[in-house]
Amino acid sequence: MNTIKTSVLAIMLALPAFAATAQRDSTRLPAKVLHAEPLFIDLIRDLGARKGEREWNVGMGVTDHDKFDEYTALVEYEFAPLNRLGLEVELPFTFYSRNQRAPNDQPLPGNRLNGLKLAAQYSFFVSEKLQSSLAVGYIHEFAMKPFNMYRHGLFSGHVFSPFFIAAKRWGSNFHTLIYTGPVLVREAGHIESSWQHNTSFHYLIPGSKNFLGIELNKEWSTAGFDMTVRPQFRLTLADNLLAGIVTGIPVNREAQRLSSFLRLIYEPAHRESRKKR
Template sequence: EKEWNIGLGLTDNDQYDEYLALVEYEWAPADRLGLEVELPFSLHYPVGDNGDAPGNRLNSIKIAGQYTFWVSEKHKTSMAFGYIQEFELTNFSNYGAGKLFTGNIYNPFFIAAKRLGSNFHSLIYTGPAIAHHYSDGAIHTSWQINSNLHYMIPGTRNFIGLEFNKEFNQGDFDMTIRPQLRLDVADNMLIGIVTGIPIKRETERFSSFLRLIYEPGN
């Protein structure tokens, strides 16, 4: 299996609007093993005369791997572990002026997925994101616990679902609810649509994201 993902998104913040874009390639070189390379971009524009926006940049070079170590047809359950490595990059305006890479993010994770009945699917994703900044050597750890429930429309690859993104960050708790759907528009092409509704975030408001998924023929 293999697929290309192209994504475009918008996040409304207090001081600025953030436009997101990504290019991602995923493939499975062996049974139960998935690999991924992703390039996520972010562009920021101030809101109003007093808005203050970060610089525009290619956020990182992200590589990831996931291995599904247990599958039970009897219990309709699978479990996997994986690892995401991000090489963080500086703003476009700083290219050529110093260090291109500004730090690393180390993100081991665990996933448990279970099918509920014939068409409902549930999943839990959890793990720490350990950020290491080169400038001062600081190491910062946050924990992510994401859960979701999807309903697969019978006879199709379409689904509708609800995802809960939860983050614990040095005593601070944030959660965003993400209604989402996926539409099968051709034999090898799908479209994913996600909105983000923050429940407890001090600066982020509504967000939306559109993902185009292309599956090349094997």
């Protein structure tokens, strides 16, 4: 009996210390490795995203085609409702303008809101020891018709795009990332498929969020292989505002020439981080 009483007393005395330890563990932020995120094919949310994180992106770009110029714009909202889970809503627009090489009677593609893009990404492996992260995700786009065809309906089809991401940080400043997966486009009962494989290499400037890097966007389809090389850099404008500038250099210049892209990134203060300070 004395042994039982002694054991119960020991447990009761240990409970406050155990509760304090559990409280510290419950407030400890989940593991996360800082990876440099490519600026053109960007991620849905940071790898290892923490609950409460959110981000606004505004992008603008221009591409020189053989017979016309293509202007793009996008608005994105990213947020993390749970640890390691990122969600995104994006509205991408495309507008066209005739250039000097195009005959006056040649029709241009129709200006459009490309579609409504919804996406999710889950980081299933995050290792601070290995400085590595792995994630899977899915993008679904409800493709839309040009503005001048809305009288025939808004939507033209669907784009299905599952993907896999692997990222590695080498020391304090060098970063590599792979983003790959199939893209299936279904329009008018017809399905076209391709495979994208994007690799990026970045150098993060010490003591800042600024980086220099290069993104290699590769695609295999029934039309063959295509690759665009995109040198890029990111610059801090304020504590929560960044600007990224990208230049696109296509390997095959038959139909597409140089391009440029600007991305503005605004990241409001992390709510969970404020609570834990």
